Amino acid sequence: MDRAGVRVETTVADAEASADVAVVGAGPAGLYTACCAGFRGLSSVIVDALPEPGGQVAALYPEKRIHDVAGLPAVRGRELVDGLITQVEPFRPRYLLGRTAVSLVPQEGRGWAIRLEDGGLVRAGAVVIAAGLGRSVPRTLPCLGPYQGRGVAHHVPRPEEHRDRDVVIVGGGDSAVDWALALAPIARSVTVVHRRSAFRAHEHSVKQMYASGVRVVTDAQVTACNGTGNLEEVWVRTEEREWKLPAQALVGALGFITNLGPIADWGLRMSNRLVLVDGAMRTNIPGVYAVGDICHYEGRVPLISVAFGEAATAANHAAVGLRPGSRLAPEHSTDIDAPNLS
């Protein structure tokens, strides 16, 4: 999969991967941790249960403008994620996407092994947990299952891929409306199917959607999907009638069910399902750090800008842990003379 011009692996050919740092979670906190680890000369493997990097930003609000990231007065979620991927790329992290970290096993001697749900294993000297709200599973409809990955998706990472397609979007929240607006100028047709009459999305966006030429069908449900191999048509039912629409793509924007999942059983000291950390982002387990929305300390504010600072702190402390005697303060990035840094 290509993202921001870089190669993102969704699978690993071999069952094992190893790096200096294993990062659990490819949200803003995890991506920036890998970047800060790279500045210290550490390699990283980034594991995420979702098929796309970017965490909540990519999954829930890629089209929204974020106004409180330092130095970027108004950046779309998608652009921020692309920027993070581009920024970490010189350090060649390995992305294991669509892979859930299920257990943490101490290695003989030093370091940790993270067991993945599909049986894969990631070995690392240090682990940084950047798992945000936990594992997110998209809500879906039974009829979508057979066409998952064959026309049915739950994200729109690259709107351009939908050029000249008939797209059906199911849902009534911000993601459904934002994606409809993003796809309206690109796709051949966009139909939003929502089971209620009112949308939960931002009022201004809903008005824009109605004015944009998107076909909006409310009080309606998708009842069936058909196609030989890939999705070709979608059946929609209201109280009055049932009809079919041509559709080469269906975006299920029905939200996500999140839960902390297996991380809750890793022996981490927790409070209210958040991982407690000290000022160095250390958990109670040696060599295991936590950053971003999953971590907790007194006074923490759940913001991306805060997560970035935590990522830098964790990566630099991990560097000292892995290379005792090295300085905690990193070299200033302005002093790094590496040809691969743009």
Ligand SMILES: Cc1cc2nc3c(=O)[nH]c(=O)nc-3n(C[C@H](O)[C@H](O)[C@H](O)COP(=O)(O)OP(=O)(O)OC[C@H]3O[C@@H](n4cnc5c(N)ncnc54)[C@H](O)[C@@H]3O)c2cc1C
């Ligand atoms: C609608 C909305 C608008 C927002 N607007 C703003 C804003 O304007 N400004 C701002 O600063 N913040 C905003 N936020 C909050 C911001 O998105 C979060 O603070 C931020 O995403 C946290 O980043 P993170 O990397 O810690 O976690 P996340 O973004 O949640 O990423 C965590 C990742 O970990 C993965 N994961 C979890 N468990 C596992 C596991 N066991 N194995 C593998 N992977 C796992 C998940 O799949 C996920 O991709 C907003 C949030 C929402 C929902």
